Amino acid sequence: MNYVFHIFTIISLYVILGLSLNLTVGYGGMLSLCHAAFYGMGAYASALLMVNAGWPFLPSFAIAVIVVGMLAYLISIPSVRFHGDFFVLATLGFQIIIFSILYNWVTVTKGPYGIADIPRPRLWGLSIASTPAFFVLSLVVTLGVWGLTRRLVKSPYGRTLEAVRDDELAALALGKDVIHFKRSAFCIAGSLAAAAGVLFASYARSIDPTSFTLDESVFILCVVIIGGAGNMKGPIIGAVILVSLPELLRLVPMPDAVAANMRQGIYGLLLVLLMRFRPQGIAGKYASD
Amino acid sequence: MEIDSLNKRFGGVVALDDVTLDFPAGVVTAIIGPNGAGKTTLFNVIAGFLKPDSGSVALLPDSDTDGSGRRFDIIGLPPNLIALRGVGVLFQDIRIFKRLSGLENVAVGAKNQPGEKPLNCLFQPARVMAREKEVIEKARQYLDYVGLADKAHLWAEQLSYGQQKLVAIARLLAGDAKVLLLDEPTSGVDPDMVGKLLALIQRLADTDGRAVIIIEHNLNVVKRVGDWVYLMAGGCIEVFGKPEEVLRDSTLREMFPTL
Numbered sequence: 001m002n003y004v005f006h007i008f009t010i011i012s013l014y015v016i017l018g019l020s021l022n023l024t025v026g027y028g029g030m031l032s033l034c035h036a037a038f039y040g041m042g043a044y045a046s047a048l049l050m051v052n053a054g055w056p057f058l059p060s061f062a063i064a065v066i067v068v069g070m071l072a073y074l075i076s077i078p079s080v081r082f083h084g085d086f087f088v089l090a091t092l093g094f095q096i097i098i099f100s101i102l103y104n105w106v107t108v109t110k111g112p113y114g115i116a117d118i119p120r121p122r123l124w125g126l127s128i129a130s131t132p133a134f135f136v137l138s139l140v141v142t143l144g145v146w147g148l149t150r151r152l153v154k155s156p157y158g159r160t161l162e163a164v165r166d167d168e169l170a171a172l173a174l175g176k177d178v179i180h181f182k183r184s185a186f187c188i189a190g191s192l193a194a195a196a197g198v199l200f201a202s203y204a205r206s207i208d209p210t211s212f213t214l215d216e217s218v219f220i221l222c223v224v225i226i227g228g229a230g231n232m233k234g235p236i237i238g239a240v241i242l243v244s245l246p247e248l249l250r251l252v253p254m255p256d257a258v259a260a261n262m263r264q265g266i267y268g269l270l271l272v273l274l275m276r277f278r279p280q281g282i283a284g285k286y287a288s289d
Numbered sequence: 290m291e292i293d294s295l296n297k298r299f300g301g302v303v304a305l306d307d308v309t310l311d312f313p314a315g316v317v318t319a320i321i322g323p324n325g326a327g328k329t330t331l332f333n334v335i336a337g338f339l340k341p342d343s344g345s346v347a348l349l350p351d352s353d354t355d356g357s358g359r360r361f362d363i364i365g366l367p368p369n370l371i372a373l374r375g376v377g378v379l380f381q382d383i384r385i386f387k388r389l390s391g392l393e394n395v396a397v398g399a400k401n402q403p404g405e406k407p408l409n410c411l412f413q414p415a416r417v418m419a420r421e422k423e424v425i426e427k428a429r430q431y432l433d434y435v436g437l438a439d440k441a442h443l444w445a446e447q448l449s450y451g452q453q454k455l456v457a458i459a460r461l462l463a464g465d466a467k468v469l470l471l472d473e474p475t476s477g478v479d480p481d482m483v484g485k486l487l488a489l490i491q492r493l494a495d496t497d498g499r500a501v502i503i504i505e506h507n508l509n510v511v512k513r514v515g516d517w518v519y520l521m522a523g524g525c526i527e528v529f530g531k532p533e534e535v536l537r538d539s540t541l542r543e544m545f546p547t548l
Contacts (some may be wrong), residue, residue: 151411156404156421163386163397170384172462175334175372175396176405184407230388274430 009203010133011143011243012135016049018235019149020192025221027227029081029165030184034091035193040212041068041199042194046100047115050202057121061198065191073183073189080182083168093201095214102209105225108122114208118201138199145192150232152188162230226274228284237282245270255260268277290335290376290468291360292498297330297524304330304340306524312468315498316488319532322521323544326452328504331521332472335370336378348468350376368480373400377466385445385453392441394429394456396492398463424463431459445498451482460488468500469493475510489516509537510547520544 045064049055055063079090102109109115119138120129128137139232152158164171173176201207219242227238232282249263274282290312297305304327312318322328331341335346341364348361363371372378386394402424403409404417432438435455440448445456456473461469474490475483491514494501505511511518511532518535520528528538535541 087363148411151414152407155410155417156402156424157407157409157410159389159393160397160402160405162389163394166386166388167384169338170386171382171397172368173378173380173384175369175400176397177369181405188407256301 002131005037005135007244008249009131009138011239012138013203014220014223014239014243015142015236016145016196016199017193017220018108018227019145019232020189020196022224022229022231023161023185023189023192024148024233025224026234027161027165027174027230028156028182029060030182030186031088031190031216032091032100032186033088033214033221034075034095034187036214036216037095038072038190038193039200039216039220040102040207040209041071041098042197043111043207044115044197044210045194045232046198047118047201047207048108050118051115057119057123057202058078061195064198065194068197069187069191073187075190076183076186080179080186092214096219098139099209101145102212102232109209111122112210113248115201116205116206118184118207120205121202130271138203141184141195141199145195146232146236149192155182157184165230188260205223222271226271226281228281231281231283233283234281241282290502291345291347291349292335293345293347294356295331295334295346297334297339297341299329303524305334305344308344308524308526309522310519310526312500312502314467314500316495316516317494317501317503317514318503319515319518320521321508321511321535321541322507322527323522326521327524328521329472332378332470334519335376336367337363337371337471338366348376360374367384370386372464372466375465375467375499376463377464379454379457379461379469379471379474381476383450383453383457384449385457387444387446387479389438389445390442390458391432391445391448391452391456392425392428394445395431395463396424398460399427400464401422405436414506427533428463429456431462432456434462436457436485447478449482450476451486453490454478454482454486457495462493466499469502471501471503472505473505475505475507483510512536 017039021032024030024032028163042064045067046060049060050057052163075094079087082090102112120127128134159169161181162178164176164178169176218241221244223238224235226241227236228234246263246267249266292310293361295305295308308331320328330339334341345362345365348363351357363374386397397436402420403413409417429441432441434457437452437455440452445453448456474486477485484494487510488500490503493499515532517528518530518532520535520541522544527540528535
């Protein structure tokens with residue numbers, strides 16, 4: 001049973017990551033490749049506060065989200081001035097920079113060894129140690145993130161953000177401060193990814209930089225695009241499919257020697273087929289460009 | 290709106306050569322000229338996409354929205370601030386927000402939306418909702434005004450080219466544009482829709498008292514709605530007058546021999 005709750009918890013983390021990246025990619029039209037960097041910074045910030053400073057869970061959570069939001073704002077200042085492919089490359093650059101800081105700043109992050117013995121959260125005297133209990137916590141945070149992003153995308157803010165995505169010049173000519181919209185979307189997305197990072201750190205109980213590589217950023221992007229970008233249901237469907245599909249493939253009987261490779265192959269093939277027949281994503285209204 | 294001795298060069302090419310124009314409120318002013326006459330450069334300078342080398346573009350009290358009654362120089366301002374001052378531009382290729390509905394397109398045009406700030410959405414929902422109700426109500430009225438009330442919820446992408454132009458005009462009205470700068474409003478539009486568009490343009494100037502500027506290739510359009518016409522060539526204003534006078538002018542006859 002714990003296995004099922006484990007999968008549910010992982011899905012809920014990717015729902016948070018997908019919903020937040022969807023603000024940047026789906027609603028803001030900015031294809032970002034540094035989402036795992038924000039996820040990782042959130043995980044490290046809270047882990048350091050809890051392990052080194054002995055802070056409790058909630059204050060660590062709050063500080064991690066705020067600090068990463070501020071860092072995302074700083075990163076957005078140069079990034080959002082780029083368009084299209086150049087924006088992708090700029091975020092790729094930041095992904096690499098932040099990964100190497102996590103990997104090489106040994107005195108603080110312990111480099112490749114990572115940080116171990118991160119405590120499970122205690123909230124109001126209640127220890128959230130078991131897997132089902134953690135899933136409940138993670139679900140509560142996910143619902144919070146869902147409510148918050150939904151409020152934003154259904155508001156005039158979300159509408160104008162979509163207008164900026166569709167035609168930046170036209171939005172500018174209607175008096176919109178285009179940079180403000182792109183920057184704030186990027187910043188909010190970053191701080192929400194940090195929330196997923198905090199949960200991940202105290203769930204996994206030890207973290208190291210390899211969880212926050214470019215591969216991870218690409219995976220989160222897949223969650224958004226396969227589910228359907230620019231849509232509130234999309235990232236949820238994407239997270240469920242991408243996390244559970246490899247697990248389900250375990251149920252398909254295969255010769256042991258090639259099982260792992262074949263699963264990878266089938267997984268890849270399914271993604272290609274999905275994009276061939278549903279380019280707008282499963283829940284999406286339109287293909288992302 | 291008043292434009293005074295604008296100059297703009299691109300390298301050795303003179304795009305605008307001491308251009309002085311006047312766009313009074315309540316009047317449709319047409320700018321015609323062959324390709325390369327500097328019409329688009331003029332459009333981009335007024336909208337703020339290009340900085341001129343010298344000269345001024347100023348809003349006069351009757352077209353300035355802040356009601357201070359003073360001349361307001363808009364040269365050097367970024368396009369979004371020029372738009373907030375009441376200058377609305379219709380791009381030749383429309384630039385509709387294609388994945389928003391017609392109604393949403395118009396609502397985006399509205400100014401003073403507290404809901405455009407994420408913090409307001411989270412912490413002042415009542416204030417955001419109150420203004421949003423007004424914005425949507427107004428957006429409906431403007432869609433109705435341009436005759437698209439029944440298409441409000443269609444995606445802009447699904448509308449015909451001419452209907453998209455109407456939505457784009459409604460979008461400018463939602464932003465309370467007092468000066469409307471329309472770049473080839475009838476290009477690419479079917480003949481049926483041309484009549485509708487021209488009637489609307491006429492109404493914007495005559496009934497609403499806005500300053501309407503159209504940049505046109507099509508002399509028939511100019512004949513039908515232009516109150517005043519400037520003929521541009523080689524970056525200069527060649528002829529100015531009533532449409533009948535300008536259309537009789539020999540310079541124009543040389544440029545448009547098929548007339």
